[in-house]
Each structure stands twice: as structure tokens, then as C-alpha cells.
Amino acid sequence: MKHKYTFIIALLAVAGFVPLEVHAQDQSEVNEEIEKLKEEIKEQNKKINANKPGKSTFLLTGFSNLTYHQNLEDTDDSKFAHAGFSPITIWRPSERLMLETELHIEMEGGVHGGETGDGHDGHGGHGSENEGGHEGSTFIDLGYANMVYFLNDYMTITAGKFLTPIGNFNERFHPSWINPLPTSPLGMGHGSPLPAAELGIQIRGGLQTGISKLNYALYVSNGPVLEDGRGDPERAGSVVYSNFSDNNKNKALGGRLGWLPIHNSALEIAISGQWAKNVGDEGSAYEKVGSQLVAGDISYMINSTALKGVIRIVGQYSKLMVDDAQYKNDSTDIANGDSEFYTFDNTSTFYYGLISYRPSKSGKKFIKNLELAYRYDFGQTPSDSKWEFADARSTFGLNYWLQARSVIKLAVSIGELSNIMYLQWALGF
Amino acid sequence: MKLSRIIIAIAFIGYIIFSVTSCKSSEFITSKSGAQLWGENCVRCHNIPSPNIYSDKQWELAVSHMRLRGNLTKVETDKITEFLQAAN
Numbered sequence: 334m335k336h337k338y339t340f341i342i343a344l345l346a347v348a349g350f351v352p353l354e355v356h357a358q359d360q361s362e363v364n365e366e367i368e369k370l371k372e373e374i375k376e377q378n379k380k381i382n383a384n385k386p387g388k389s390t391f392l393l394t395g396f397s398n399l400t401y402h403q404n405l406e407d408t409d410d411s412k413f414a415h416a417g418f419s420p421i422t423i424w425r426p427s428e429r430l431m432l433e434t435e436l437h438i439e440m441e442g443g444v445h446g447g448e449t450g451d452g453h454d455g456h457g458g459h460g461s462e463n464e465g466g467h468e469g470s471t472f473i474d475l476g477y478a479n480m481v482y483f484l485n486d487y488m489t490i491t492a493g494k495f496l497t498p499i500g501n502f503n504e505r506f507h508p509s510w511i512n513p514l515p516t517s518p519l520g521m522g523h524g525s526p527l528p529a530a531e532l533g534i535q536i537r538g539g540l541q542t543g544i545s546k547l548n549y550a551l552y553v554s555n556g557p558v559l560e561d562g563r564g565d566p567e568r569a570g571s572v573v574y575s576n577f578s579d580n581n582k583n584k585a586l587g588g589r590l591g592w593l594p595i596h597n598s599a600l601e602i603a604i605s606g607q608w609a610k611n612v613g614d615e616g617s618a619y620e621k622v623g624s625q626l627v628a629g630d631i632s633y634m635i636n637s638t639a640l641k642g643v644i645r646i647v648g649q650y651s652k653l654m655v656d657d658a659q660y661k662n663d664s665t666d667i668a669n670g671d672s673e674f675y676t677f678d679n680t681s682t683f684y685y686g687l688i689s690y691r692p693s694k695s696g697k698k699f700i701k702n703l704e705l706a707y708r709y710d711f712g713q714t715p716s717d718s719k720w721e722f723a724d725a726r727s728t729f730g731l732n733y734w735l736q737a738r739s740v741i742k743l744a745v746s747i748g749e750l751s752n753i754m755y756l757q758w759a760l761g762f
Numbered sequence: 763m764k765l766s767r768i769i770i771a772i773a774f775i776g777y778i779i780f781s782v783t784s785c786k787s788s789e790f791i792t793s794k795s796g797a798q799l800w801g802e803n804c805v806r807c808h809n810i811p812s813p814n815i816y817s818d819k820q821w822e823l824a825v826s827h828m829r830l831r832g833n834l835t836k837v838e839t840d841k842i843t844e845f846l847q848a849a850n
Contacts, residue, residue, distance in 0.1 A: 392816075392823040423823045431826055479830075486836035489829075504831060511808045539833035544790055548833030590773065591833065596790070598802045608767055634806045643805060737811040 388427065395420040395435070396738075398509040398759040405745070405752040416440045417509070419476065429483045435476030437523065474523060477530050488538040495535055497528040497574070498550035498589040499605045500649035501630040502685070510738045510761035513645075513689045513704060514730045516746060519712030520651065520683030526714065527626070527651055527683060528574035528607065531555065533584070546593040548603075556585025556609035561619040562660045567719045569660035570679050572612055572624050572653070581620060585609035599634045612655070624655045642692035642701075648685060655679040677717035685710035691734070704740070706730035724750045738762070792837060796845025799838050804828070813849035821846045 397418045404410030417439040424432045479493045496504045502521045506512050507529075523529040533554030540547055558580045562569025587607030594600060607626040613619025628651040635644040659674040667673055689706040707730070713723040726748035733741045738761030746753045794802075804810045816824055822843055829839040 390819050390823055392820050392827075394824065394827075421827075423827050425823050425826060431823075431830070433827055433830070481830055483826075483829075483836070491830070505807050537830070537833060539835050539838075541790060541835060541837075550833070586767075588770070598806065601806070606770065632806060636801075636805060645806075734809065737809040 390425050392423040393420060394423065394762060396508045396510045396759065396761045398515075398757055400515055401756040403754040403756075405754055414441065419508070431481040431483070432479070433481065434478045437472070437474040437476050439472045439474075440470070441472065476523065484536075487540045488536055490534070490536050492534045494530050494532050494577075495552070497531050497554075497587070497607075498535075498537070498552070499528055499587065499607060499626060500589075500628040500651055501601075501603065501632055501647060502649055503527070503529055505632075506647065508761065509757070509759035510740060512759075513687070513706040513732060513742070514708055514728050515742050515744050515755040515757035515759075516728065518649070518683070518685035518687075518708065518710040519724055519726065520681070521649070521685075524575055526571070526653060526681055526712075528557070531574060531585075532577050544596040546598060548591040548593075549588065550605075551588040552586075554585050554587065554607075555579040556583070556607070557612050557624055559612040559614075559619055559622055559624075559655070559658075561613055561617060561622075561658075563617075566661070566663040570655060570658065570677065570715065570718050571720055572655055581611045581613070581615040583609065583611035587626075599636075601630075601632045603630050604628070605630070613658075619658055622656045622658045624653065626651065626653045628652070638694060640690075640692075641694040642690060645687075645689045647687050650684040651682070653681040653683075675717075677715045679715050679718070681712075681714045683710075683712045689730075691732075702734045704730075704732035704734065706732065706744075724748050794841070796841035796843075796848075800842045800845055803832060803834060803838065803842070807832070813846045816846075816850070818847040818850055821850065 395418070398416070399413065400415040402410070402412055402414035417437060419435055419437050421433065421435045426432075475494060477494050477496050479491050479495045482490045484490055496507075498504055500521070502518055507517065507522060509515075517525070520526050521529075531552070531554035533552050535550060535552035537550035538548065555577060556579070557572035557574050558578075560568040560571045560573060585607050586609075587605070589603055589605035591601050591603035594602070605628045607624075609624045611620055611622065612624045613622045628649060630647075630649040632645070632647040634646075637644070657676050657679060659676050661674055662671045685708055687706065687708040689704055691701075691704040693701050695701040706728075708728045709726070710728070711725045714721055716723070726746050728744055728746040730742055730744035732743070735741065740759050742755070742757045742759065744755045744757075746755065800810065813821070825839050825843045825846065828834065829836070834842075
């Protein structure tokens with residue numbers, strides 16, 4: 334019996350230990366596999382973390398265009414007049430901080446006022462002769478470089494070179510893929526008589542007041558510089574906003590106040606202005622000459638099912654007043670019998686009204702991509718100045734939208750000075 | 763011109779005081795959806811591209827840029843961003 338029990342115990346032991354040994358071997362292999370997987374996960378995590386975006390974020394966007402120009406009164410005046418590329422960078426290192434910049438890189442085949450669709454040189458003749466240095470060459474300009482701090486829900490502080498909040502075209506409609514016509518209104522855009530961008534600091538924001546909304550912008554900048562004629566007698570009395578060297582201690586104060594009275598924000602009415610006490614060179618006879626710029630603007634959007642599309646109506650009226658001063662005639666004028674000094678009412682006026690219609694709710698793809706646009710614009714500089722200029726244009730446009738931000742524009746501009754047909758392809762990216 | 767400057771200065775100061783003291787989101791605006799605010803605010807100036815042209819992170823930047831340009835409030839900005847990210 335003793336041997337019998339011993340045998341049974343031995344058999345159980347063998348039967349039990351062998352699978353236990355095999356099981357222990359399996360577990361060891363599984364553990365090894367787990368360790369290997371852990372290592373692999375660690376490696377993969379390293380790779381993922383290497384490409385993981387940080388809190389700081391960056392976006393490259395912008396727009397580009399190519400414009401063809403055909404003078405309807407001179408068949409020889411036919412050319413690809415302008416190619417522009419305007420990259421916009423937006424960098425946001427934290428929720429409250431942001432930096433936005435815009436560059437204008439442009440090639441111009443000729444200088445014609447208001448010819449480019451990105452708001453550059455929309456002067457309509459004012460200053461065009463002096464600013465024609467980049468004809469046929471590549472021109473690079475810093476559109477804006479604006480450091481932004483979102484102070485609270487309703488107020489933002491910016492510092493740097495910012496788009497001047499005068500009227501609505503400059504800030505809202507100057508990119509070529511937004512402007513429904515290939516040209517800027519007379520007097521508006523970069524390098525034009527009205528300010529496009531200035532150096533300074535600004536506070537701005539918007540807030541809801543019941544069903545309506547209000548928005549505001551208030552800024553201090555270097556302000557304009559008076560061309561007093563000592564450098565260029567032909568420009569005496571004009572003010573230049575694109576000159577960023579401050580020629581005196583005085584700073585310009587400006588702002589815009591907008592009201593959107595309708596519950597769906599379709600209508601905006603705004604007033605804006607800039608006051609500069611002194612625009613002449615410090616220590617010169619023109620030191621006390623000041624300038625005032627006032628503007629009013631309106632925009633209205635109708636998104637109608639009955640009209641099967643969107644109608645936009647926008648307009649801006651701007652008046653630039655520079656204090657009267659005595660400017661010196663050059664020796665040739667004096668020899669021709671003119672007096673040594675002359676003066677004039679130094680007031681310039683620029684305005685435009687634009688209406689566009691896009692049947693975006695049409696059932697037909699071709700029709701829904703079409704857009705019709707019409708703009709009347711007017712510009713007049715002081716009639717007794719040496720840089721006198723006046724023009725009024727009617728521009729008719731037919732656009733075809735390839736995408737939401739890519740459009741081919743065909744436009745005919747009938748003006749007092751010239752009649753021009755434009756063909757432009759604008760692309761936002 | 764001096765009077766107009768004073769009027770403008772008073773208007774701006776009053777406006778800023780009003781904006782600071784009314785730091786409470788209007789019920790009217792909070793009742794609107796992000797899609798509605800997107801349609802109302804963006805179409806005023808330009809066509810609205812498809813939400814899938816940017817990533818979620820890129821939309822945060824693009825809408826912040828438009829907050830500045832279009833003077834949008836933070837509530838509007840956040841709602842529009844959330845909508846675009848959800849639709850992306």
C-alpha cells in the first residue's frame with residue numbers, strides 16, 4: 334500500500350509539474366513580448382512627440398493676382414500690367430497674443446492709378462508720377478506687421494504697422510480675392526492719398542448691445558508728412574502717409590466707430606477720422622500746418638432666397654483737409670510771371686459706391702458661380718495745386734468664381750481720363 | 763475742429779467705459795449658433811470657404827485674425843471656431 338501511494342504521488346507530481354514548467358515558459362515569452370511592445374510604444378511615442386505641435390501655432394495664408402490691361406482708346410496700350418503675391422502670416426504663441434504680417438510682392442508693367450486689385454497704388458493719378466519708380470520692376474512692401482494682445486472679450490491692443498481704420502475699403506476689401514473689381518477705388522489702397530497703413534498703437538473691439546452691435550478702433554500714429562515743396566515743388570501741399578519717419582513731435586489721433594443696427598449684422602454704418610495737429614517739418618515755416626481726414630462708410634448685405642443669391646452694397650466717402658499754407662513757386666514759374674508764393678484750398682475728396690450680385694443659390698452650377706459688379710468712384714485733389722487731379726469712373730464687372738477664394742474678373746472702366754478693360758485672376762490661399 | 767475733437771474724444775471714452783462695464787455676453791448673441799454667426803459675419807465681406815480647407819488648429823488662427831479685422835467679440839469668435847472645427 335505504501336508503494337501504491339508513493340507511485341500515485343509521484344505520478345501526480347509528474348503530471349502537475351510538467352504543465353507548470355511549460356506554462357512558466359509561455360509566461361516568460363509573453364513577458365518578453367510585452368517588454369518588446371513597451372519598447373516599441375516608447376519609440377513610437379518619441380516619434381509622435383517629435384512632430385507634436387506646441388501651443389504656439391502658425392498659419393500662412395494670403396492672396397495673389399495677375400491683371401491684364403487693355404486701353405480701349407489706344408490699342409497699342411495692351412499688357413499684363415500687374416502680378417502680385419501677398420503672403421499673410423499669422424503666428425499665435427498663446428491664446429491672447431498674436432502677430433499678423435502681410436507682404437506685398439508685386440511686378441508692375443506700368444503705373445496706372447488704381448490698377449491693381451490688391452489695393453496698391455489706388456491713387457488714380459495722385460502722386461503716380463513720383464511713385465512710378467517701380468515700373469517694370471519687382472516691388473516689395475510691408476503691408477502690415479501688427480502685434481496683437483487680446484486684452485478681454487471686447488478690447489484688443491495692437492502695436493506696429495497696422496491697416497488704418499479709415500473707411501471700409503482699406504481694412505475689409507483691399508485683398509484682390511475680396512474686392513469684386515480688379516481695381517481699387519480712386520484714392521484708396523497702399524501708396525494712395527488716403528492712409529493705408531500707419532505706425533503706432535491701436536485699441537479696438539466689438540460688443541453686442543441688445544440686437545445691434547458696435548465696434549470701435551482708436552489709434553495714435555506718426556501721422557502724415559507734409560510735402561512742403563522744398564524737395565519736390567510739384568507735390569507742394571500734399572501729405573504722405575506712407576512716409577514712416579516722423580517729421581515732428583506731434584502724433585496723429587484717429588479712429589473709427591461702427592454700428593450694426595440689424596439683428597443679423599447685415600448693415601454697418603461707420604464714421605472715422607484722423608487729426609494731426611502738425612504735419613510739417615519741425616522748425617520749418619510749415620510746422621504748424623495740420624491735417625484732418627474724415628470719412629463715412631456703409632455696407633449692406635442681402636442674402637435672399639427670393640433673389641437666389643447675395644447682394645452686397647458698400648460705399649465710402651472720404652475728405653482730406655490740410656490747413657492752408659504759402660508754397661513757393663519754382664524759378665521757372667516765377668520767370669514766367671507767377672508770384673513767388675501761392676496758396677490754394679487744400680481739400681481732397683474721394684468716394685465710391687459699389688453693388689454686386691452673385692446668384693449663389695441658383696440651381697445651375699455655371700450661373701451660381703457668376704457675379705455682377707458695378708462701382709462708381711470719384712477722386713479730386715485741390716484744383717489749384719500742382720498735383721491737381723480729378724476723375725470719375727464707372728466700372729462694370731463680370732466675375733466667374735472658380736472656388737470660394739479664386740475668381741476671374743472681367744471689367745470695363747469708363748472714366749473721364751481713360752477707358753480701360755481689365756482681366757484679372759485673383760486667388761486667395 | 764476743436765469741438766469735433768472733443769465730441770469724438772468723449773464718444774470714445776464713453777464707449778470704452780460702456781464696453782468695460784458691460785462685460786457680459788448678450789443673451790442675444792449667445793443664443794445664436796456658430797454656423798449662424800459664421801454666415802452672418804463672414805459673408806458680409808467675402809465668400810465663405812469650405813470648413814475643410816484648414817485644420818482645427820489653423821481655424822483658430824484664421825478666426826483670431828478675423829476677430830481683429832472684423833471687430834468680432836470673443837463669444838462670436840469662439841462659437842465660429844467651434845463650428846468650423848466641428849464641420850471640418
